[in-house]
Every structure is written in structure tokens, then in C-alpha cells.
Amino acid sequence: MSDIADLLGSPTAAPVIDTREERRLRAAEALAKETAIKAAGRGGTFVDQGTLRRPVSQNFLAEVFDMDPQTVRKRLVRCPKLGMAGGNRPVYDFKTACSYLLPPKMTADEFIATLNHAKLPPEVNKVFWQAQRERLRFLRDAGEVWSTPDVLAVFGQVNMTFKDRIDLWVEDIREMKGISDEHVARIEAMAHALKMDLYENLVSKPSNGETPSLRDKEDPLAPAENADTTFEEGQISDAL
DSSP states (O other): OOHHHHHHTOOOOOOOOOOHHHHHHHHHHHHHHHHHHHHHHTTOOSSOTTGGGSOEEHHHHHHHTTOOHHHHHHHTTTSOOOEEETTTEEEEOHHHHHHHHSOOOSOHHHHHHTSOGGGSOHHHHHHHHHHHHHHHHHHHHTTOOOOHHHHHHHHHHHHHHHHHHHHHHHHHHHHSTTOOHHHHHHHHHHHHHHHHHHHIIIIIHHHTTOSOOGGGGOOTTOOOTTOOOOOOTTOSOTTO
């Protein structure tokens, strides 16, 4: 430290002392975490599965998910209650309550794929399929949707490109010195098998309809293309 710093009394940062006790605590925490991970991998946990099947309170859920009790209370407003405990406190099924507390960590398309559209209310089902059609129109206008014949034509061209190149490889190998006829025959057989696999996956399967369109996957309850999807005020139920 300089003389000026001595005169001004400049503060210095206190050195961080990594004590033996702190190192011991960190090592113990790391060991406990590793032990818990190994136990979970074997199917053993520190929580009895039967315990999570019992009714749980809002305070329990707030503590488990490290959430504010007021937030838990608001998110569980529409969650079905199993009953009321002492002091007029509602209790819930743990798994059901989790679906109201934790937002899904997936994209919109992934979440929609999890829905059973046949069990949705009719008005919700109608809105869903209308949204799907609007999405397809948008993709078509953006050039992200292709007709089946065009796609099959591209696959056929790719297959022919591979076939021609493979045939050239075989001819080049046949003309090389030092390669026996037996080796050439084996290479030719392997090339033929590869061409058959390419044809099967690029031409045969797609043309036989083994990659179904979105129409083939649609729900039987989906409304017709020209169905009216307008709603009067108050017509949509609380399910939305």
C-alpha cells in the first residue's frame, strides 16, 4: 500500500478464507447429492410414494415448489378440491394440483399434440381445428408447405443421383489394378444393397403413403372446411 493510501485510510478487501469446516460442508453436500442421484436411479427416493398420494394443502405445495402462498392460492382457484381440512382449509390431489401450478415446459405445438381433441368441448374443438387450418394457410403462403407430387419428384431425383454415383464408383473400382474379381463382386453386391435401401426409403415408402398427411391424422370431430366458426358473445364456455 502506498503512503497516500495509508494517509487516506483506503479500505482493503478482506481476504476470503476457505476454512476447513467450509470445505468439509461442501464435500458433505456433494456426497449427499451424489448419493441421492444414485438412489433415484435405483428407484429409491427420500420421499415415500404413498405420501404424495395423500391430500395436500396449499401451504405444503407452496413449500415444495418454493412459491409464494398467495400465488399458489390464485393458481388453485379452479383446481378440484378433495375436501376441506381443519380450519376450512382446502386440500388437493398432489398430481392434479401440479398441473395447475407448473406451466408446461414445451412448445405450443408439443402441448397441442398432448391434447385428446375428441374429449374437448365442441366449441373448443371447433376453434382448435380452425386455428390449425389458419396455420396451414399461413405456411402455404410462406412457401413452407409443398404438394405431395412435388416432394415425391424431389425424392426420386435424389435417388437417381445416388444410383448414378454408386454405379460410377463400382466401374472405377473395377478398373483399378490389384483388386480381384472377388473383391469387385463383393463391392458390387454391397452397392446394389445400398441402392435398394435408398429406393425403398426415398421412393417406395413415400409413394405408398407411409408418411400420412395431416388430414389423415385429423380428429373425426373436426368441423368441415366451410364450417361457420363465428361465436356470439358469451357462447364460449369457461373451458377456454
